[in-house]
Every structure is written in structure tokens, then in C-alpha cells.
Amino acid sequence: MTPKNQAAWIPAKKVVPLRVGDAPYTPPGPGQIVVKNGAVGINPFDWVLQYQSAMIASHLKYPMVLGVDVAGTVVEVGPDVTRFKVGDRVAGSAVSAAKESNNAAEGAFQLYTVMRQHMVAPIPDHVTDEQAAVLGLGIGTAAYGLFHKDYLGLDMPQVPPPPNPQPGKKYPRAIIVTGGASSVGSCAVQLAASAGYEVLSTSSPKNFAYVKGLGASHVFDYNSKTLVADLVRALEGRELVGAYTVGANADQVCATVMTKRLSKTPELPTRKFIALAGSARRNPESIKGFLGPYRMMSGMMTMMGKNAVNKMLTGVEVKFILIVGLVDPESCVSHVYLDFLGPALAEKRFVPAPEPQVVGRGLDKINEALDLNQKGVSAKKIVVSLP
Secondary structure (H helix, E strand, O other): OOOOEEEEEEOOOOOOOOEEEEEOOOOOOOOEEEEEEEEEEOOHHHHHHHHHHHHHOOOOOOOEOOOOEEEEEEEEEOOOOOOOOOOOEEEEEOOOOOOOOOOHHHOOOEOEEEEEHHHEEEOOOOOOHHHHOOOHHHHHHHHHHHHOOOOOOOOOOOOOOOOOOOOOOOOOEEEEEOOOOOHHHHHHHHHHHHOOOEEEEEEOHHHHHHHHHOOOOEEEEOOOOOHHHHHHHHOOOOEEEEEEEEOOOHHHHHHHHHHHHHHHOOOOOEOOEEEEEEOOOOOHHHHOOOOHHHHHHHHHHHHHHHHHHHHHHHOOEEEEOOOOOOOOOOOHHHHHHHHHHHHHHHOOOOOOOOEEEEEEEOHHHHHHHHHHHHHOOOOEEEEEEOO
16 A cells, blocks of 8 residues: 655745645655655755745756655665665655755655665664754765865765874874854764864854764864964864864854964965855845845855955865765765764764754644744754654
């Protein structure tokens, strides 16, 4: 008997709120599984896409099912799938918004989602669906900026992590990851540490212990007047492989750290490259209405201009993370899902972070969850449980 599916649909561009209704149950194709969703996570990307899909995802066909972060139980596998079987618990990234998909069946905001097996990892019994649902987009964004050859290009994470310094190397390797308590930052800290890098991070003082618990060796107040000096001091005797930044002005802080470090200790290896995952938290009202696209475009142009000037003056390259080819089975994100995340979760070397803030159960709670996400959270991620 075919399961009965329902979804929280966006029927057309800029239609808010989402509308819960029946949805077809789609069987898996080659390389795919169907997951009965136990919980889904909410990202700013989800509500930005609601309002400005014409600008950032003009390829989307409507009606559409959005959402990326999924955790649940496998109910059907495609003919060539060997990684999973019916009954396995998994978590991963739904890809309905990707150009390669553009398919409502692959969206998270429904009861049954078609998932690509290389974008999913097994989750152990000690991790709940709600905890695992925080991972999807955070894992993807963190992994892409850290490991993709067009960004920081770091070594891939391992279980257990490799030694630091590496055999034959003079200096231990270090990276700055700002915004360590954010969803993306929490994943980036853990992935970088698991790849064998010492991680220096920033957060508000109330989250220092939390970020250190994820694997950061030092955590500094991002509002501190001595932040630059503190980071330069903590990097003494280390090779700096670059920075991964989340948060307002974090890229400028890291660029200053790199230039001051080079002037103070030019003998220490310093890579002048910053992968920018996000700057100031986006004001939801700024992207709404007739002027929303113009404000977004103006913000992007301003950021690109500032980064170009900064590179000319300091030599530090700041590159905003634009994920291309996310669904490629050979991408760095896929290799995190295929080779690392399952064993790391099982051995508790990687923990789902931040903690889920569950707003309720059922598809009708997704609109409320999107509204809460727009208001912002600290060291939490908004999650909805599903029946």
C-alpha cells in the first residue's frame, strides 16, 4: 500500500505562508532512498527563498516543497542502493532547490522525502531525529567552504583526526572559525578539528564553554576591543591556513589578524584567504516587498566591492561561499556524508550542534518555525517534529 504523503507547499513565488496539503508519494530512483521524516530543521535560507526565489533560484518550478535539513527512517530504497536498507535511521540534505533537482519530491517540508544516498549519513541510536535534523545545510555550507578546492581546500576530516603537526612539518596548523555558536559555525569548528587543525573561534561569552566543547582550543568574545591582538597572540608558533567567517565584520577582523601577523612574525606561514559564510544577520524586512531584490543586490555589490578593495590593499582574499554542484556524488560535501559523518556520530567524535529548539509537531508548525527563525536564535536551531 502506497503511503499517504502531505507537504507544506509554496504554491508560487513569494506566497507566504506555506500551505499544507496532499502531496504525491514518489518512489526512489537510482541512487535514491525515501525517508519518512521524523524531524526537519529550519534555516534562514528557507525563508529567504520564500521571498526572493526569483533572484537566487530563478530555475524553481512551482508548486514547490522547500526545506533542506531532514532526519528520519528509510522506508524504501532504489534498485542500486547498497548503503542503506529499510528501517535505517538517517539524516542529510534535501536538494529540491538545487538546479540538478528542481523537484518537489526532494524537499524536506513533507512527510516523505526522496533523498540522494550520497547526501545522507546513518545516525546512531543515541542521537534523536530532532538532534540530527540540525545538520543538513550547516554541514553542507561548512564543508564546502573548508574543503572545496575553490575555497580553503583543507584536508578532509577523519576518524580519528590526524596528528597536528603532521609528520615532518615544523608548525602545527591552525584556522580561525568565527561565529562558533552558530549553526554553520558549530559544524565548521567540528569539521576543521576533525581534519587535524587547531581551531580558534569567537562567540559571545555565554557560549565560550559550548564552542570549546565542539573542539575549539581558544574562544574569544567577538565584541572584544582586543580581539585582533588576542588572535595574533594565540596563533604564535602556528601555521595559519586561513579563516572561515560567520558574523558581522568577522572577515575584516580576520584580514587584520593576517596582516598584523605577517608584519610581526613573517617567518610563520600565513595563508591570506577567508571563506565568508555570512556577515551580519539578514533583516527579514529588508528582503520583502518590491525593493527586496534591489536591497539584496546592493548588499552583495557592496560586499564584493569592499572585498576587492581589501585584496588590493592587503593581499587578503575574501570569497563568499556560493555552493555549486552540491549534489555531485564526488563533491567534498558528499565525501563528508559518505566517509566521515556516520562513523564520527557513532563514536561521538562529532555531535549534532547546535541544540534543537523544537517548536512543535506537524507540518502546520513549519510556518511558525520559519517566523521564529527570522527573529534569530543563539546556540540553537529551530526544528519541527513530524508524526
